[in-house]
Amino acid sequence: xxxxxxxxxxxxxxxxxxxxxxxxxxINNHLFTDEVVRAVYDTxxxxxxxxxxxxxxxxxxxxPKGEYGAWRHTEEKDLERLFSDHDADKRGLKLCAMADAGKxxxxxxxxxxxxxxxxxxRVAFYAHQVSxxxxxxxxxxxxxxxxxxxxxxxxxxDDIEIDTVLSxxxxxxxxxxxxxxxxxxxxxxxxxxxxKKYAGALEGTGKDIGIHAHNNQQLAFANxxxxxxxxxxxxxxxxxxxxxxxxxxxxxxxxxxxxNPKFKLRPVLELLQKHIEPLRxxxxxxxxxxxxxxxxxxxxxxxxxxxLDGPDCDNNVQFYDQILRDT
Amino acid sequence: xxxxxxxxxxxxxxxxxxxxxxxxxxINNHLFTDEVVRAVYDTxxxxxxxxxxxxxxxxxxxxPKGEYGAWRHTEEKDLERLFSDHDADKRGLKLCAMADAGKxxxxxxxxxxxxxxxxxxRVAFYAHQVSxxxxxxxxxxxxxxxxxxxxxxxxxxDDIEIDTVLSxxxxxxxxxxxxxxxxxxxxxxxxxxxxKKYAGALEGTGKDIGIHAHNNQQLAFANxxxxxxxxxxxxxxxxxxxxxxxxxxxxxxxxxxxxNPKFKLRPVLELLQKHIEPLRxxxxxxxxxxxxxxxxxxxxxxxxxxxLDGPDCDNNVQFYDQILRDT
Numbered sequence: 001x002x003x004x005x006x007x008x009x010x011x012x013x014x015x016x017x018x019x020x021x022x023x024x025x026x027i028n029n030h031l032f033t034d035e036v037v038r039a040v041y042d043t044x045x046x047x048x049x050x051x052x053x054x055x056x057x058x059x060x061x062x063x064p065k066g067e068y069g070a071w072r073h074t075e076e077k078d079l080e081r082l083f084s085d086h087d088a089d090k091r092g093l094k095l096c097a098m099a100d101a102g103k104x105x106x107x108x109x110x111x112x113x114x115x116x117x118x119x120x121x122r123v124a125f126y127a128h129q130v131s132x133x134x135x136x137x138x139x140x141x142x143x144x145x146x147x148x149x150x151x152x153x154x155x156x157x158d159d160i161e162i163d164t165v166l167s168x169x170x171x172x173x174x175x176x177x178x179x180x181x182x183x184x185x186x187x188x189x190x191x192x193x194x195x196k197k198y199a200g201a202l203e204g205t206g207k208d209i210g211i212h213a214h215n216n217q218q219l220a221f222a223n224x225x226x227x228x229x230x231x232x233x234x235x236x237x238x239x240x241x242x243x244x245x246x247x248x249x250x251x252x253x254x255x256x257x258x259x260n261p262k263f264k265l266r267p268v269l270e271l272l273q274k275h276i277e278p279l280r281x282x283x284x285x286x287x288x289x290x291x292x293x294x295x296x297x298x299x300x301x302x303x304x305x306x307x308l309d310g311p312d313c314d315n316n317v318q319f320y321d322q323i324l325r326d327t
Numbered sequence: 328x329x330x331x332x333x334x335x336x337x338x339x340x341x342x343x344x345x346x347x348x349x350x351x352x353x354i355n356n357h358l359f360t361d362e363v364v365r366a367v368y369d370t371x372x373x374x375x376x377x378x379x380x381x382x383x384x385x386x387x388x389x390x391p392k393g394e395y396g397a398w399r400h401t402e403e404k405d406l407e408r409l410f411s412d413h414d415a416d417k418r419g420l421k422l423c424a425m426a427d428a429g430k431x432x433x434x435x436x437x438x439x440x441x442x443x444x445x446x447x448x449r450v451a452f453y454a455h456q457v458s459x460x461x462x463x464x465x466x467x468x469x470x471x472x473x474x475x476x477x478x479x480x481x482x483x484x485d486d487i488e489i490d491t492v493l494s495x496x497x498x499x500x501x502x503x504x505x506x507x508x509x510x511x512x513x514x515x516x517x518x519x520x521x522x523k524k525y526a527g528a529l530e531g532t533g534k535d536i537g538i539h540a541h542n543n544q545q546l547a548f549a550n551x552x553x554x555x556x557x558x559x560x561x562x563x564x565x566x567x568x569x570x571x572x573x574x575x576x577x578x579x580x581x582x583x584x585x586x587n588p589k590f591k592l593r594p595v596l597e598l599l600q601k602h603i604e605p606l607r608x609x610x611x612x613x614x615x616x617x618x619x620x621x622x623x624x625x626x627x628x629x630x631x632x633x634x635l636d637g638p639d640c641d642n643n644v645q646f647y648d649q650i651l652r653d654t
Contacts, residue, residue: 007514187334187552187584188515217580218542222549225514252616253544256623257514269616269644277641289579289596296583314604317596 006229010259014233015050018251019212020276021071022053022098023243027305028283030055030069037071038082039275040239045091046267047255051120054079057099057109073109079117086117092262096120098150099136101129106136113144120146123174127151127161130168141173148210148234149174153182154194155298162194166201176208176234179227184216184246184295188226195230210234213249215241216295218287220249225257239268240276242283245301246291284308289316293323333556337586341560342377345578346539347603348398349380349425350570354632355610357382357396364398365409366602367566372418373594374582378447381406384426384436400436406444413444419589423447425477426463428456433463440471447473450501454478454488457495468500475537475561476501480509481521482625489521493528503535503561506554511543511573511622515553522557537561540576542568543622545614547576552584566595567603569610572628573618611635616643620650 020040021032037054044052055071063072070078074097079086088094095118099106102125110121121140125133130151137147149169154162169177179194186194191211198209211227213220213236224235237254241247252272255263290304293316303326307319347367348359364381371379382398383390390399397405401424406413415421422445426433429452437448448467452460457478464474476496481489496504506521513521518538525536538554540547540563551562564581568574579599582590617631620643630653634646 007516188549189334189556215545217583218545218548218577221545222515229516250545252619256544256619266644266647269647272616273641273643289599292579292583314600316600317593320593320596 007257008259011233012260014228014235014258014260016251016254016258016263017051017053017096017210017234017236018044018049018238019053019098019236019248020238020242020251022055023238023248024283024285025055025069025071026244027285028069029067030071032069032071034082036275036279039271041083041093043239043267043271045093047251047264048260048262049093049251051094051096053096053098053122055097056104057097057106057121058103059105059109061105062103074118075109076111076116083117088119094119094146096122096146098122098124099140101125101132101136104136106139110140110143110145118145120148122148122150122178124150124152124180126153127157127165130165134168134172137169137172137174147172147174148176148178150178150180150212152180153300154180155183155185155190162197163201166198170202170205170207174207176210177202178210178212178234178236179232180212181214181223183298183300184214184220184291185298186213186223187219188223191223191226192230195227195232199231208233210236212236214243214246214295214301215248215250215287216246216291216301220247221253221257224249224254240272242276242279242285245285245305246287246295247285290319293320297323297327299323299327334584335586338560339587341555341562341585341587343578343581343585343590344378344380344423344537344561344563345371345376345565346380346563346575347565347567347569347578349382350565350575351610351612352382352396352398353571354612355396356394357398359396359398361409363602363606366598368410368420370566370594370598372420374578374591375587375589376420376578378421378423380423380425380449382424383431384424384433384448385430386432386436388432389430401445402436403438403443410444415446421446421473423449423473425449425451426467428452428459428463431463433466437467437470437472445472447475449475449477449505451477451479451507453480454484454492457492461495461499464496464499464501474499474501475503475505477505477507477539479507480627481507482510482512482517489524490528493525497529497532497534501534503537504529505537505539505561505563506559507539508541508550510625510627511541511547511618512625513540513550514546515550518550518553519557522554522559526558535560537563539563541570541573541622541628542575542577542614543573543618543628547574548580548584551576551581567599569603569606569612572612572632573614573622574612617646620647624650624654626650626654
């Protein structure tokens with residue numbers, strides 16, 4: 001029998017990152033209004049969230065402006081426009097952006113930290129892109145940024161490749177290595193195995209382990225809790241769970257679980273009501289049946305997203321049959 | 328590192344119980360059409376589900392006929408009407424009903440098993456009703472039924488009371504004792520503590536431990552998996568998660584996790600599309616914000632259900648403020 005009840009205490013070092021706009025933008029090409037983006041920012045400040053990931057540093061050559069909204073590129077002029085009054089120390093909130101290996105002109109796009117509103121760059125990469133990721137992390141670190149390393153879609157990466165990635169990331173200045181369940185496929189025993197693998201490989205480096213879960217099987221919050229129990233101090237969540245496909249760990253559930261009194265739930269509920277729920281008629285997300293199925297089968301949510309945008313979007317049996325034929 | 332991957336194998340003794348109609352009836356007074364109830368039955372057969380809990384054996388004195396549908400009382404004439412062709416052995420599905428301590432005229436309502444379509448009676452009770460529950464279990468056992476013991480709302484029961492209940496149930500012929508998270512409040516460490524407590528108290532009795540989870544915090548499926556990992560071989564789920572308030576562990580997620588090839592997901596998806604989703608305009612369930620909040624606060628979902636039936640049902644901030652004032 002446990003001698004303590006850790007679920008009613010807290011670790012002060014646990015930090016929450018909001019990635020509503022960054023991850024949510026993958027369903028609407030980042031065509032959010034300024035009002036919504038700023039409301040998420042104000043909510044993060046009021047709720048005690050530690051980081052807000054405001055967008056991607058993706059290349060405008062690959063993601064043309066106009067077709068994609070400002071937060072696909074997260075240029076300084078847009079940061080200045082929306083966050084001219086930002087002060088990380090005063091607000092208790094740091095801003096960050098994600099740079100994808102292979103999709104970012106990072107040497108041109110990322111300016112020194114002292115010329116930016118951003119405090120951190122998260123480098124996202126697939127296993128085969130680890131060398132570029134290391135280069136990006138080193139580059140961003142040399143510009144003064146905090147950095148995090150996000151090995152994506154870990155549920156389809158071979159063990160030996162994960163080990164190789166971990167040993168490469170261990171040598172970088174990245175403060176955090178994130179367990180990223182892009183497909184929403186992982187069960188808790190798998191989270192545990194991955195956590196222990198990451199922790200073993202990074203032992204002695206001082207790096208934290210993060211968790212970024214997707215909600216395909218309604219396990220995003222549960223897997224986030226699991227990582228926290230195991231020792232993770234860096235956790236991702238989004239407002240209303242807004243995010244690609246099934247979405248992410250819902251902030252309103254996470255903050256209801258965290259016992260650090262600095263976190264406040266009420267501002268999040270206000271945001272959901274005023275700004276997030278009204279998006280539903282145009283932006284579809286959440287653990288819908290097609291996402292349940294791709295999650296169960298360890299598949300990219302792409303096919304489910306296409307299906308849900310099509311004319312037969314309510315015919316889940318048809319989607320299931322199609323997926324079984326195709327796999 | 329684990330030496331095996333239990334999430335891709337299975338335990339043949341693990342049995343699934345569908346309680347869609349029984350638990351779902353708590354949101355609509357069991358006013359389901361015969362067509363829906365029969366469709367759930369046919370789906371259970373096709374999907375390989377082991378038990379279908381078709382309703383309550385509640386007293387018509389407390390729950391008047393007309394105001395409440397047939398499955399609040401589950402009389403033999405209704406079972407005969409809908410399931411005249413039922414044969415547990417041929418179908419691979421057993422029917423059962425729930426009898427609540429304090430709300431059931433069990434001595435009049437429950438006929439000998441050989442005169443009934445039912446194979447099992449689940450006895451549901453609060454901690455203080457354990458003596459009546461023991462009497463009911465013994466009575467149903469003497470009539471030839473399998474029995475299960477459901478101590479409800481375990482998240483608000485004192486440890487010493489749980490111990491007392493377990494030691495009373497240990498002496499009964501009930502085959503299963505169920506961990507019932509009526510308020511959808513439990514986190515996985517709490518499920519683990521309860522499982523170990525139940526297992527310790529029931530050791531040597533041959534009883535199985537069941538899990539009945541509610542989805543207030545989107546943890547019903549995760550907590551069900553957790554119980555399975557720990558050794559639970561009797562698990563409850565409902566079609567589309569339909570059930571009181573936030574609903575239950577969704578069958579479509581559970582069957583996607585179970586690896587026994589006898590379980591089939593497709594019939595469940597068909598049912599959801601044809602019969603369960605169409606209920607949504609009149610029956611409200613799922614992990615909505617008010618249920619998130621009652622789950623987080625370890626409260627009965629009653630206040631959230633009332634709120635969601637009222638004129639301000641979209642004003643979750645108002646509900647949150649009201650709950651904080653009231654607690």
